[in-house]
Amino acid sequence: MERIAESVIRSIPSHVPSELVRPFPYLIGQKTKAQPHSFIAAIHEGPAVFWVEKAFHGVSDAWVLRRGEDMRKVYADTEHFSARGIAPLSSLIGETWQLLPAEADPPLHSLLRVAMNPLFTPKRMTALEEQIRRYAREYIDSFRNRGACEFLGEFAFEFPIRIFLEMMGMPQDHAAEFLAWEHELLHEANLEKMKKATRTVVAYLREQIEDRRANPRDDLISFGVQAEIDGRRLNDEELVGLCFNLFIGGLDTVSTALALHFRHLAERHDHQRLLRENPDKIPAAIEEFMRAYAAVQTSRICIKETSVSGVTIKPGDRVLLSTYLAGRDPETYPNPEEVILDRNPRQCAFGYGPHLCVGIHLARRELRIAMEEFLAAIPEFSIAPGVEITSYLASIIRPVELPLVWQI
């Protein structure tokens, strides 16, 4: 096998100033026993735009932006930045579908959102609340009298899957299987497992798509099959991309937010007490938790030369947009390291611009209802004694496990 000089593999493009090549803790494979958001304050003391080797999925180099204002500019700028390739899953298995609408650009992107938005309105999500609450209670009931739970494995991972299955018209008894697929797809940094899981999920989705073609129902897949975009139906590739996007869009993101928020409550009994005594303050608290514990990183690829905070970005350059950096940007949020329950922050955790998360109204309901139900059912809880929480730092910031205990 030809040995390629390391300097060639690791060469920095000539337009990247060497002083802007910086280390960055939020890389695939990195974990910490410290508070995972604790590295952010120091990053905000450095350059506004910097270059990090292997920052993009541990595979290629990328610019990292830290200012919320710069990220908002990039999110909104579809002339200079494209959303293609932000989650290169299909290429893992030699296919070419894109996650839709996440990886689509104008004009297809807006056409897809025109079709999808009506399925995720506040009114439609309010209609799911009873089910959401029922699922939350089901999980909480399974451990409330035990005085202990592993919050992720026993609640936060499965809870959003149940709602997703509901919306996709898939059988609830598939939850464990979906959980396993999600785990292999997103939680293990093992390429072979990811490939296998991708193939399995795609095969399953193709089956479901065929079924809804023959027997349409009132669910998301049927919607996709029947949707008319620009006067035509979606083709098979697009349908797979749409379903896959829906599959991964609302699972990890919600589980992660739950774990981060509940870890905070476990460590801040004053906040826990306040919210247990005043559940009407939960919605505002969740907005602040989402800011302070934003966990998701997305990206864009430059398609036309431009500059951000004085730094030249050239076509082909990948730019990381880390919501967790935006969430603690002191230019946007005074005293960003402090969690202030009634801060009422401008939200950054859902992104910005045309790709702003389509599931915002669902996510907020899942998080609110989970917190309402847990605080109502479970007395003052803490992290299990002697346990140090380990957290992943990429590709999403998440505790590996969250063992909680309370008096029974």
Next chain:
Amino acid sequence: MARITWVQPEGNAQTHDVVSGVSLMQAARVNGVADIVAECGGSSACGTCKVIVSDDWSTRVGVPGPLERSLIADYDVAEGHFLRLSCQITVTELLDGLVILVPPSQT
């Protein structure tokens, strides 16, 4: 320039003179009108800058396009009124005297 009044659900109102060319959403945020959230920043992606307008303003305010409609079509409004996303309405002198009702919830 247009004089625009925003009325909150509880009844309190505020009136501002707004320069032509900005969106109603931008005008609201700059003038501190509460609850015009505009999470996506004006891209017609989030539906959180909704405003309620009386039907007699429909010609001057205009009707929503497909992307906007996809976010607001199922939102119930009182008889004689219609809903728009304020980020999609550009201020002109045609809107002078417009009264906008802020809906009780954007989410």
